[in-house]
Amino acid sequence: MTSKLITAASLSVLLVAGCNKNSNSTVRNSNKVRVGYIGLTCEAPIYAAYEKGFFKEEGLEPELVKCNWATYKDALALGNYDITHHLVMYFLKPIEQGLDVRFLAGIHRGCLRVQAGVKTNIHTIEDLKGKRIGVPGMGTPPFVFANRVFGTHGIDAGKDITWKVYPAGELGLAIDKGEVDAVANAEPIGSLLIAQGKVRNIADQIMDAPYKDEYCCEVIANGKWVDANPDKAARATRALLKGAKWVETNPRAAAVMAVEKKYLASTPELNTAALARLRYVPSVQLAEESVHTAGREMKVAKMLSADTDTEALAKRAFMHLDGVTDEWIKTLEVEKIAGAQVSGRIWPTLTRRALEKI
Numbered sequence: 001m002t003s004k005l006i007t008a009a010s011l012s013v014l015l016v017a018g019c020n021k022n023s024n025s026t027v028r029n030s031n032k033v034r035v036g037y038i039g040l041t042c043e044a045p046i047y048a049a050y051e052k053g054f055f056k057e058e059g060l061e062p063e064l065v066k067c068n069w070a071t072y073k074d075a076l077a078l079g080n081y082d083i084t085h086h087l088v089m090y091f092l093k094p095i096e097q098g099l100d101v102r103f104l105a106g107i108h109r110g111c112l113r114v115q116a117g118v119k120t121n122i123h124t125i126e127d128l129k130g131k132r133i134g135v136p137g138m139g140t141p142p143f144v145f146a147n148r149v150f151g152t153h154g155i156d157a158g159k160d161i162t163w164k165v166y167p168a169g170e171l172g173l174a175i176d177k178g179e180v181d182a183v184a185n186a187e188p189i190g191s192l193l194i195a196q197g198k199v200r201n202i203a204d205q206i207m208d209a210p211y212k213d214e215y216c217c218e219v220i221a222n223g224k225w226v227d228a229n230p231d232k233a234a235r236a237t238r239a240l241l242k243g244a245k246w247v248e249t250n251p252r253a254a255a256v257m258a259v260e261k262k263y264l265a266s267t268p269e270l271n272t273a274a275l276a277r278l279r280y281v282p283s284v285q286l287a288e289e290s291v292h293t294a295g296r297e298m299k300v301a302k303m304l305s306a307d308t309d310t311e312a313l314a315k316r317a318f319m320h321l322d323g324v325t326d327e328w329i330k331t332l333e334v335e336k337i338a339g340a341q342v343s344g345r346i347w348p349t350l351t352r353r354a355l356e357k358i
Contacts, residue, residue, distance in 0.1 A: 032061045033236045036081035038068060039264045041187050041274045042111055042217060044254045045085065047263050049243030057242075058235035069140065076101055076222055083221040083236050087111065088294050089144045091220060095317045096304055100223035102319040104237045106215035106287030107244045108280040110206030112145040113190040115199035116182040117175045125153045125203055129160045134180035136168040141216075142184035144303065148294070149203045151301020158302075172198050188266070188274035195273075206277060210297075214290040215283070226319060234321040238328070241282040246334040248280035253340035276342040284326050288318045 033055065037046050046064070049055055055062040065081040073091060075081060077099045085107040095101060114133075116122035122131065128150070135143040147157045155161065166174050171183040172193050182202065183193070193199045205211040219237050226233040247254040255271035258264055264271070295310035295317075304310065 031059055031232075032063060033083060033232060034063045034065050034081040035236070036065045036067050036072065036076060036084040037263070038072060039066065041255075041258070041264065041266070041271055042108060042278060043085070043263070044247045044258055044275060045107055045240055045243030045280060047243075047258050047261065048246045048254055049239045051257060051261060052243070052246060054239040054242045054246075055236065058239050060232065060235055060239065062236075062239075069137070073099065073101075076220070079222050079225065081222075082225045083219065083233065083240075085217050085219045085240055087141045087144075087217055088215065088291055089148065089298065090141045092291070092295055092298055092313070092317065093144075093303060096308055096313055101220055101317075102223050102226050103287065103291055103317050104219040104221060104226075104233065104319055104321060105241055105324055106283045106290060107217045107219060107240065108247075108278050109212065109215055110278045111186050111216045112142055112184070112205045113186075113201055114142075114146050114149055114182060114184045114203040115190060115193060116202050117180075118198060118200055120181050122182060122202065123200075125149060126155070128182055128202065129155050131181040132162040132164055132179070134164050134166050134171045134174045134183040136171070136185065137165055138163065142186055144298075145205070146184035146203075147303055148297050148301045151303070152297050156302075172196065175199060187277065188270055191274050191277060192270075206279070210293055213286075214293055215287050218287050218290070226321075230321060234323045237321060237324050241324070241329060242332060242334060244280040244282045245329075245332055247275065249334050250337045250340035251275045251280075251342050253337050272342060282329050282332075284320070284324060284329070288314070288320075291318050 035046055035050070037043050050062055050064055067075055067081070072086070073094050076084065088103065091099070091101060116128070122128060133146065135146065137143065150157045150161065164174065164180050168185065168189055171185055171189060174180045175183060175193070175198050183199065185193070194201070201207070205216055219240050221233055252272050255275045256268045259266050259268050259271050292311065292314040295304065295314050298304045299308060299310050
């Protein structure tokens, strides 16, 4: 069972295929929009917006462009796709260095965690000083999140932490073998490790301040494309925000759809357990504030240059579009499918059931 579990979980986090070969083709139709995705649990609003016709409701013809972690940022900046939603902290450093992309609105909260092995004496962030921490890759969102957490708690991530890289699905095995004391990960790995009794949460984006009040993932688009097509960018953003609200309203249906349509390799039970923990409550103002907060803390953590004006960086990184406002979001209505909801109180039970079925 463990082998099957690890495979399903790791494939839910990472795909090996790069941006497809047709992704850099010239856009001839003025209503066409290319939407990038990797194949992650948290990308459910992209799948929902495409499958439920929200892009078409905005008069757009969507093309989904499958990408991978290694090329995702550069592919967006180079125009291989136009728009997506992704992690704020993953893009802020490249934006500081000149990457021409813009955040447009907030999609969801709660992706990332730092967790310590239950057999260790680690109970606080400060306890992690001098410890070995497993991550799915240097520079990945879990690594960036952990660096931010350490930097704001007086820990020098370059000197006080020993980083060890493992495939996402092998982080639990590294804990079991005693090769690491703690791990930083994304959903659904974090939920699985908790359900298996391997780890305890030390820093949690969905529970701990200030992260719980921030958007980890926001709509982000190619800067030149937005400047040349502000109306199209606004329509695509609205479609993604409607997708987010649909996922929040129907998490079980969203999880099943993502698996059945083969957007990711998982099980409906596992994907439901992971999605049930995230909050898909779209916003514009809080999304902009989240960019400011992340920038300030990333600078404290020495992840941004010491001379960077983080307020100016956030203002450059976030763009307001006509027709994409919190007032519009308040008027947004989506269907509520019978039996497609999940109570947050039963999340641990869902995760255990998912484990039993793998």
